Amino acid sequence: MNEKYPQALEDLMELLRGLPGVGRRSAERMAMHFFSWDDSRLDLLSGVLADLKKKVGKCSVCGNLADIRDDGTVLCPICASPARDREILCIVEDTPQIRSIEAAGVFRGVYHVLGGRIAPLEGKGVESITADELENRLEKGSFRELIFALSPDVEGQATAVYLANRLKKFGLKTSRLAQGLPAGSDLSYADPATIAAALSGRTAFDKGDD
Incomplete structure (x- = not known):
């Protein structure tokens, strides 16, 4: 049959x-x-x-998705806006997290999209994220704070710890979202009020970390 x-x-x-x-x-x-x-x-x-x-490409600055311009360049509205605070960089796993954070309406800095996270059990190592691009961006920019807005699961937090240690040499203030997001959840699905509270109450990354 x-x-x-x-x-x-x-x-x-x-x-x-x-x-x-x-x-x-x-x-x-x-x-x-x-x-x-x-x-x-x-x-x-x-x-x-x-x-x-x-018609859609990755922003040449942050990796966010944006329209491809007539001249072939890609620059997202956030990176193009003169109203954003370019001294505060929020590091996210992927573009849906940017939409969630923007919906909260409390963050006025800029972003960096990792394009994933380190997940050894899934065969995803450091090479699967844009760590080199992030480091190059910090070398050329004038940032004062890095905010790690990664999902509160094992892979997300392991990725944040790896990057925080790698980027210590820049001497920047590093922080992460305050507790309140459910453990193991995806930041993309958190409601705006929860994200706003987590951002406003963010804590220094080195507290309790090795």
Whole structure:
């Protein structure tokens, strides 16, 4: 008995299963939903996906996602804004954390996106984050404080400790978010009030750390 779908649907489901949190059943439901769309809607989705890498890139300064300009350069609105405090640098794992922090409305500094975190069990070492780019940025900038806004799980905190030790030579004030975020949670999903409180009550990183 052949339980497989037509190959085009199987190919789509295989791609969908590559998304975070999407298993076989979820991929199947999504594929069936896409198949129910009319041609114009499918064409629109196809066009948006095709344009994704053509129109969106990583900010050349911080790594945040932003529109690619006509001249091919990429500079996010935060890095382009003269109103931001360029002496305070908030270090995040990825771009969704920036959106969450901005929604809290209390941070006026700039960001650096690591593009991940150190997770040995997942085969992700130091080379998987933009540590070199961060160090180069500190050498060229005039920062006075680094805020580690990484998720409060084992990997996030291990990444913060590694970077704090590596960047000690710059002699900058280093801090991290105050306690209050649930252990093991993803900062991207924290509510604005919790993030605002964690930022406002941030503590010196070297307290209790080796």
